[in-house]
Amino acid sequence: MRRASLAALVLLTACAVPLDPPPPGEPDGAGPPRAGGVLRGASPEDPRTLDPARGYDTVSWAIEQMLFNTLVDYDAGTTIVPELAESWTMSDDGRLVTFTLRHDVRFSTRRAFTAADVKYSMERLLKPSIHSQGAEFFHGIEGAEDYVAGKATEVSGIRTPAPDRVEFRLTEVDPLFLHKLTMPFAAVVDRDTVERVGDDDFTRYPVGTGAFVLEEWTYGQRLKLARNPDYFRPGRPYLDGVEETIGVSAQLAWFKYQRGELDLAGIPPAEYERVRADARYQPLLLSRTTLRTQYLGLNCALWPFDHVAVRQAMNLAIDKQRLIDLIDGQGVIANTILPPDMPGAEPVPGYAHDPAAARRKLEEAGLAGGFETTLWTYRDPEVSLRLAQSIQRDLQAIGVALDLKPVDFPALIEAVRHEGTVPVFLLGWEADFPDPSNFLTVLLHSRSRDTNNNTFYANPVVDRLLDEGAPLLDLDRRFRLFHEAEVLIMQDAPWVPLFHPAGSAVRHPRVRDYELHPLRPSRLENTWLAW
């Protein structure tokens, strides 16, 4: 009796629930794109806003990108292509950028789009009462500072010499200006609607020129987009609409996807390995590297990380391959700060996993006996805490006792900004634009110490290289200077780059031409449903 029940228990614990199959259907097939159908998605939460001047998170951006357009955008990779602008020119000194606009663009109210709408949208973004987090990206436009300070009624650097022409005059050369214009902050909004409903209610009546229009947004329940019949790209979008069910957790979305109730879903970390190994899912699995780096930040202002040798020891001690294994291979080992897809990224002499060498470095720093310190991490048991415990183990092997301090994400972001608080932290960074400065200057320039340089790293030579590279339009020279800076930073080792994570998702077999983008949420303009 006792033996039998024990056996039953062992049997029960040994049996995993088998992986359910994906929704049925032929995952690929020839034939022209089919128009029609509503794509079904899900999200755990409402977008914070649909006002492009105000959204700065992927949930908001994903929807905004479908409702609005920007002058320029990225192709499937990181190359800038025309969108509302047909073409553009840049003056020799790099300070005047002129766009020629498309003639066939209408707002979803059917009103024709002109250069004045561009100027209006940019000035609205810069208006202090909007409190846009994106405003600072555009302070380099001539006259923007005066406009923000209330000393001018318009931004003198944005001019509209003709209805199909808009000029931006910049206070200094800004090689990133076009990249900044791809951000949804710079999307063109419908002036009539803004003036009718007011700035604050525009999030509920987001009228633009995009491929879709907002049909319904019932807070906490669902968000429906319908095809914009007047969209300027002929025949697009293929979809009749998009319906997002709100309040669906990642786990629930996964179950709904398996039952064929959703067309797109993420894969829960617990299931990823089984899904990847399952031939039924293989054709439906989407994965791509993103411009992200996950890293350990070492606070250079705090003992013992004020010693270079200690920071180098940390770099040598960590087994990054095991971290990749823990995330089920969803990423590549990072030996550099810049992700491999970043333009200008080149191999940098890094650190191999070598605990013996790490011990020697500690001896060099006079810390042969090791030391005790604290790692602050996001308290997510599914990923962060598993990685943290692996790192803890690696450091124990070289005599470093690492206490873990798991905290909420906002608390983590806040704590790392204070110079004397966090000795070591586990964080990631995702590029806003595909340019090395978006990692190196933003995160490691000494000037950024009161914003995003949370390791408080400061090296005057690195600062000089970054400052020298920043205004260069000549990409070869620009990238060379940033590369030199990165080599020095890796020697000084304020970071332990861990890995560059990949994004992944699964599609319903009927979903075609859907791709993950390295920088932005996916757009559904070219996506179609086979049935």
Add this chain to the structure above:
Amino acid sequence: MAETTVVGLGSAARSRRFFLVGAIMVGALVLAAAAAPWLTPYDPDAIVVMAYRGPLGPGNGHLFGTDTVGRDVWARVLYGARTSLFVGTLAMAISLVIGMAIGLAAGYFGGLVDAVLMWVVDLFLTMPSLLLLIVLATVLPPSIFTIPLVIGLLGWTTFGRTVRGEVLTLRERDYVQAARALGATDARIIVRHLVPGVLPGVIVLAALGMSGAIIVDAGLSYLGLGVPLPTPSWGRMVSDAQTYVGVAPWLVVAPGVAIALAVVGLNLIGYGLIDLLAERRA
């Protein structure tokens, strides 16, 4: 008969049987905790798989498989027994010391002392304890002592009230009156005459309190507030593995069964003792 007692388990024979089963269950856990290094070759914190490819199933040299970091689950359950028993014992001991001191003082001295102390008890009872536990466990620096300390400091009220009630009747007994007439000091009366009198009831409460503390610890660990990682703790193991329940159910079942064993075992001991002690006293 015993049927008429409020919380008894029925006949004395039945109580004895329950007590025995409980004692075996708890005894097994104590033994497992004490003998952990001999029952598994693995360090509970060590990553034992060569290359992580998801949690390994039971077998393959790992009785309960391996977890989501690549550690041996059987080793973590065994060493987790140390954590749970330590937390339960310490929390119970703290509650017991505070509760007895306050109960004895309130019951013996009566009057204003009693009123004030019972007011303190009421104050503690009005506080939403789980909320307070979460706040304290967040604010205090994480260590193996934090959680038992917090649970102990908040959990003494039952001890206090029960002891006070017992003392109220005991202090009127002839032998206490006699001791007082012979000139015994208050301290001597309390230690020599009252404490032994309240002890049987306190032992019952201690067993139940310990199981309660283990449950609360599991709950707090489940919320991510228990003993610091990587120290194994059953509640934490259940919580960390919850999304893996379909993929690797052993990660949840093993620590879950361990929690159930400890709690059921201690409760059987406690409820069994109620009748056994009543029977002895009668």
